[in-house]
Amino acid sequence: MTETRAERMRIPLAADVVKATAEQHGVCIRPFTMEVGDPETGELQYVAVPCGSTVESTCGPCARKARALRITQCREGWHLVDEPDFTPDEPTADQRALLELRADLFEAHKLAVTAGDLDEADDLRDEIAKTDEELRQLGMRGRLPSPDAPTKKAVKRSTKRRQDAPDLPRRKIDKRTVGREYAGKYRPSMFVTLTLDTYGRVREDGTPVNPNTYDYRRAARDAVHFSSLVDRWWQNLRRVVGWDVQYFATVEPQKRGAPHLHAAIRGSIPHELLKLVTAATYHQVWWPNHDERVYHDGEPLPVWDSQLKAFVDPVTRIPLRAWDEAVREVDEPAHVVRYGAQVHSKGLLGGTEDAGRHIGYLTKYLTKSVGEVLEASTDRQAAHHDRLHAELAVTPCSPKCAVWLLYGINPKGANSKTVPGHCKGKAHRRTTLGLPGRRVLVSRKWSGKTLADHKEDRKAFVADMLSAVGIVKPVTDTSRLIWRKVDPSDQNAPPRDHLLMHAIAERIRWRAEYDSALLAADLSAIGQAA
Numbered sequence: 001m002t003e004t005r006a007e008r009m010r011i012p013l014a015a016d017v018v019k020a021t022a023e024q025h026g027v028c029i030r031p032f033t034m035e036v037g038d039p040e041t042g043e044l045q046y047v048a049v050p051c052g053s054t055v056e057s058t059c060g061p062c063a064r065k066a067r068a069l070r071i072t073q074c075r076e077g078w079h080l081v082d083e084p085d086f087t088p089d090e091p092t093a094d095q096r097a098l099l100e101l102r103a104d105l106f107e108a109h110k111l112a113v114t115a116g117d118l119d120e121a122d123d124l125r126d127e128i129a130k131t132d133e134e135l136r137q138l139g140m141r142g143r144l145p146s147p148d149a150p151t152k153k154a155v156k157r158s159t160k161r162r163q164d165a166p167d168l169p170r171r172k173i174d175k176r177t178v179g180r181e182y183a184g185k186y187r188p189s190m191f192v193t194l195t196l197d198t199y200g201r202v203r204e205d206g207t208p209v210n211p212n213t214y215d216y217r218r219a220a221r222d223a224v225h226f227s228s229l230v231d232r233w234w235q236n237l238r239r240v241v242g243w244d245v246q247y248f249a250t251v252e253p254q255k256r257g258a259p260h261l262h263a264a265i266r267g268s269i270p271h272e273l274l275k276l277v278t279a280a281t282y283h284q285v286w287w288p289n290h291d292e293r294v295y296h297d298g299e300p301l302p303v304w305d306s307q308l309k310a311f312v313d314p315v316t317r318i319p320l321r322a323w324d325e326a327v328r329e330v331d332e333p334a335h336v337v338r339y340g341a342q343v344h345s346k347g348l349l350g351g352t353e354d355a356g357r358h359i360g361y362l363t364k365y366l367t368k369s370v371g372e373v374l375e376a377s378t379d380r381q382a383a384h385h386d387r388l389h390a391e392l393a394v395t396p397c398s399p400k401c402a403v404w405l406l407y408g409i410n411p412k413g414a415n416s417k418t419v420p421g422h423c424k425g426k427a428h429r430r431t432t433l434g435l436p437g438r439r440v441l442v443s444r445k446w447s448g449k450t451l452a453d454h455k456e457d458r459k460a461f462v463a464d465m466l467s468a469v470g471i472v473k474p475v476t477d478t479s480r481l482i483w484r485k486v487d488p489s490d491q492n493a494p495p496r497d498h499l500l501m502h503a504i505a506e507r508i509r510w511r512a513e514y515d516s517a518l519l520a521a522d523l524s525a526i527g528q529a530a
Contacts, residue, residue: 018497018504025507026061027500033486033493040480046492048499054439056367063367070366070440072454074248074359077447078264079189079350083178084448088141095138102131102144109147162336166280171242177445179267186349188268191358193344194233194278195260196222196337206255207384219258220391221285221335223434224427226251226259229283229337230441236277241269249441250362253374257388257433262362266446268347275343284333288326290396291334294408301420302405310410311420323399323412366439371431389430397427465517 012020022029028050037044056063091099109124128147135144161167181187200214208214222229230249238245249263295301300314310319348355365373376382396403396411404411405420426432449457463473486493 015497018500021504022500023060025504025511026065027503027507028059028062029500030059031496031499031503033496033499035484035486035490035493037482037484038480039482046486046494046499048496048503054366055369055372057369057372060367067363067366069451069454069458070363071359072458073442073447073449073451074264074362075356076449076454077246077248077442078266078355078359079187080178080266080447081187083176084445086445086448089139091140092138095135095140098131098135098138102128102135105131106145106147162282162284165282166276168236168240168277168280170239173238174243176243177246177266188347188349189355190265190268191346191348191362192263192265192274193260194230194263195254195340195342196226196258197340199256199258202256204255205378205381206257207378207380208256211384211387214387216387216391217395218335219256219388220395220434222337223257223259223392224395224397225283225285225335225337226435227438228285229281229339230261232283233277233281233339234443236281237269237274240273240277243267244445245269246443246446247441248362248443248446250366251435251439251441252365253370253433253435255374257374257385259435264358264362269345271343271345274345278339278343279341281339283337285335285337286327286330287334287396287399288321288323288330288404288407288409289334290404290407293394293406295406295420302408304414304416304418306416309415311405311414311418320405320408320410322410323404326409369431370433370435374433385430385433388433392434393428394421395427395434397423397425401425403428462514465521466513469517469520471513471517 019029028048030051030053031048032051034047034049035044036047050062051059052066053059053062054066105124105128109121109128112118112121112124125147132144179187179189196219199208199216199219201209203209230251234245234247246266247263249261251259251261254260302311302320303314304310305312305317305319308319310322312319346358348358374385376385394403394406396407399412400414401411402414402418402423403421405414405418411418427434447454466473
């Protein structure tokens, strides 16, 4: 009996089998093909480089690896008992000598500019840039002063606290990052959740009870500037408690679409103090007023004038206000972002089951995009998300946002390719709903390591396990290799499925070696016990 078309269509494709096998063995399913050349031997080979996606629906193996690294990072830094050592090394003699040379070049550049010798100034500027690069190669961090003086001064705003915000006590911040110890053996840390204010009553599914009175405009602006509010909260918290609070935080959307913050904080802080800091924290957006649009849908939009290098009114041909000019005219903030009254906090001890459960809760949605977390299952939810997205579409996300043209303002960096009202920023996308920034926020002194450091720790652990049973992986010097992304027209590049099958075979071999090391370690432990 011959197979029907439907039966033949249900037979998996070869590409699907390759993809499923790669996922089974933790191999990236959509790697980049890189051309690697060795200038010493002239050897040229093609290597599959993992895509590094953090979204499981895009690449499951890469997303799960990224989440595992985040879990490790969170666990290692949450309940530290010893202060991480960040004492910088003393500058070397070579670094000091190069800096002396740079100081001479800097002074010579200043004299050349004063004398009007622009050619000499350009040559000196190039020499300064080369010296800075040499200093970075010698291990110097940070930036040195630029030889070019700033052309514009930043607009200074008053730092006086708003009268509608409670005052905060201020202490000198100690360099301590580890929490206090109680009763000689307990050193608790905290799990804190912060949410934005209400915009109107909502149902259990996150949709507003009355969509006509729900403040979508404020919800959109709060979402766009949420990251700035979070930064201000950490600053205020450190000033109040008097020590360098460290955190591992994730930003997730609530059912109503508003972002909220889950944070693991090292050390313990009284709940009432957290509530006081939250109530007193705000972020003022010193942008031009953008409550009323100048150009509406269906009307002629501003057009680019190639001679003026700016957008002009489509009828009068008068240039729109420049961004810097519009900012200088601002007398009061265009928006103020605040937290809501709800502050949840809980004390946790390291190594307990409860602490492990909260780490899982912190990293639960890291492999999902915002759109997947906020997937609308009803027409009412879809309509609510559409209303919020429509407001985000006309909410400027940065000084360079093309949406500013709808309010009669030339954004910073506008050019002939700028399309009025159409910004490519993530804040305006339907899939993000105003969460444009990073989903994971980690303080610099959390674990004393970067994600790359944690990844190297895992490699070193496996290498030690293998060396214990006589399997030593050779360490090759890759610094001389030249990496280049393969051009789509390259006829010599192997198909992706070939690279995937090579990676699968390599991963199977690695797994067999690691299993052998584990078995040997178990047998050794049994022999010692006997």
